[in-house]
Amino acid sequence: xxxxxxxxxxxxxxxxxxxxxxxxxxxxxxxxxxxxxxxxxxxxxxxxxxxxxxxxxxxxxxxxxxxxxxxxxxxxxxxxxxxxxxxxxxxxxxxxxxxxxxxxxxxxxxxxxxxxxxxxxxxxxxxxxxxxxxxxxxxxxxxxxxxxxxxxxxxxxxxxxxxxxxxxxxxxxxxxxxxxxxxxxxxxxxxxxxxxxxxxxxxxxxxxxxxxxxxxxxxxxxxxxxxxxxxxxxxxxxxxxxxxxxxxxxxxxxxxxxxxxxxxxxxxxxxxxxxxxxxxxxxxxxxxxxxxxxxxxxxxxxxxxxxxxxxxxxxxxxxxxxxxxxxxxxxxxxxxxxxxxxxxxxxxxxxxxxxxxxxxxxxxxxxxxxxxxxxxxxxxxxxxxxxxxxxxxxxxxxxxxxxxxxxxxxxxxxxxxxxxxxxxxxxxxxxxxxxxxxxxxxxxxxxxxxxxxxx
Ligand code: PFF
Numbered sequence: 001x002x003x004x005x006x007x008x009x010x011x012x013x014x015x016x017x018x019x020x021x022x023x024x025x026x027x028x029x030x031x032x033x034x035x036x037x038x039x040x041x042x043x044x045x046x047x048x049x050x051x052x053x054x055x056x057x058x059x060x061x062x063x064x065x066x067x068x069x070x071x072x073x074x075x076x077x078x079x080x081x082x083x084x085x086x087x088x089x090x091x092x093x094x095x096x097x098x099x100x101x102x103x104x105x106x107x108x109x110x111x112x113x114x115x116x117x118x119x120x121x122x123x124x125x126x127x128x129x130x131x132x133x134x135x136x137x138x139x140x141x142x143x144x145x146x147x148x149x150x151x152x153x154x155x156x157x158x159x160x161x162x163x164x165x166x167x168x169x170x171x172x173x174x175x176x177x178x179x180x181x182x183x184x185x186x187x188x189x190x191x192x193x194x195x196x197x198x199x200x201x202x203x204x205x206x207x208x209x210x211x212x213x214x215x216x217x218x219x220x221x222x223x224x225x226x227x228x229x230x231x232x233x234x235x236x237x238x239x240x241x242x243x244x245x246x247x248x249x250x251x252x253x254x255x256x257x258x259x260x261x262x263x264x265x266x267x268x269x270x271x272x273x274x275x276x277x278x279x280x281x282x283x284x285x286x287x288x289x290x291x292x293x294x295x296x297x298x299x300x301x302x303x304x305x306x307x308x309x310x311x312x313x314x315x316x317x318x319x320x321x322x323x324x325x326x327x328x329x330x331x332x333x334x335x336x337x338x339x340x341x342x343x344x345x346x347x348x349x350x351x352x353x354x355x356x357x358x359x360x361x362x363x364x365x366x367x368x369x370x371x372x373x374x375x376x377x378x379x380x381x382x383x384x385x386x387x388x389x390x391x392x393x394x395x396x397x398x399x400x401x402x403x404x405x406x407x408x409x410x411x412x413x414x415x416x417x418x419x420x421x422x423x424x425x426x427x428x429x430x431x432x433x434x435x436x437x438x439x440x441x442x443x444x445x446x447x448x449x450x451x452x453x454x455x
Contacts, residue, residue: 024266025335029334030120031230041206041207041278042297045207051221066404067240081099085408113339120302122149153374156332203275221448225447226390238341280309284312286308
């Protein structure tokens with residue numbers, strides 16, 4: 001009864017499918033759709049996909065498991081989880097500080113992510129205005145302005161908070177299980193459409209055929225590692241908090257492997273859409289390379305190159321654009337709810353207030369941060385992105401590996417993994433993972449950190 005009450009109070013995913021869709025919803029985001037494809041195309045196509053797959057499973061999957069195991073073991077928010085793993089007063093302080101650092105980082109990531117998401121979301125009504133022949137409305141929506149960006153960022157934040165305020169099962173799980181299948185169907189539909197257009201096959205060749213000559217240099221490895229880390233939402237406690245809602249009957253190593261596989265699979269699928277689409281655009285006279293011969297990536301790709309392609313395709317292009325931006329908005333939304341959940345669980349558990357109040361309080365603070373960034377865009381935008389993704393995420397990742405590998409006692413680790421996984425003790429996972437998370441993961445992350453901060 002006591003266990004049931006605790007579960008009811010904190011919330012728990014109702015099924016393994018519910019957890020997998022929520023966790024992949026967090027993982028599959030803008031990082032997959034505009035990060036992975038262009039990196040792949042610029043770094044040797046199929047050869048990079050192979051390197052990425054190896055790194056995703058060598059680095060990101062073990063780190064994901066560290067977060068999931070700590071989360072399920074402690075059934076706690078990011079700040080109180082780590083101190084629970086130790087009896088040492090000193091380590092408790094370090095654990096709490098790390099947790100707070102994670103909560104702040106997740107909030108800061110959300111503050112810029114919501115801005116980027118609003119640029120994509122506004123394209124949905126813009127495409128509708130285009131289809132409906134509403135020229136003036138379309139022009140206003142297409143023209144960046146502080147008012148437009150603030151309004152749509154507010155709208156996106158309202159959507160995110162509206163889902164999180166409903167709780168784990170009725171909000172996060174329900175919406176993830178609705179949105180994620182929709183996202184996969186939309187990508188598949190778009191891949192099918194784009195591959196029939198002239199020029200697509202050239203993109204497909206570049207994307208899939210390995211070119212090992214482009215597969216050189218340490219920066220390639222570190223950018224693949226960074227991509228895998230960001231893509232699996234690691235280092236800020238999202239997966240720890242989602243792990244805290246996983247049933248004790250679930251096989252964690254297997255469930256975590258599904259999440260890593262699906263995330264990578266969807267990133268790969270996004271490449272089948274984006275790279276061929278770029279070459280269709282090139283065929284229509286649109287520039288797809290930067291002056292240094294690298295493929296245009298990031299916001300320029302999504303907000304200029306691809307919209308030019310959609311425009312050049314006439315009426316059908318408006319529909320393709322509508323679906324494409326809807327897809328991106330969904331991907332951003334399911335990632336944002338996981339980011340908001342990190343500070344919300346902390347505030348509601350620390351201050352013993354309702355989820356409803358905690359959500360609206362935290363969402364208002366983060367939205368104020370987004371407004372601050374929008375109002376001081378040149379000074380703050382790239383700085384916040386760099387601070388959080390280049391510095392905070394890897395440092396926090398190392399700390400989480402250290403707490404899982406060195407602080408949490410081996411017997412407790414095994415007993416946690418054994419719940420829902422009867423053969424854990426003799427499994428390959430248990431033979432490799434504990435020493436892996438102690439030595440290899442922290443080392444690899446530090447390597448990536450040093451390389452990224454030097455460039
Ligand atoms: N994984 C998301 C993406 O690929 O876009 C980004 C992300 C989500 C990063 C949640 C961090 C996070 F906590």
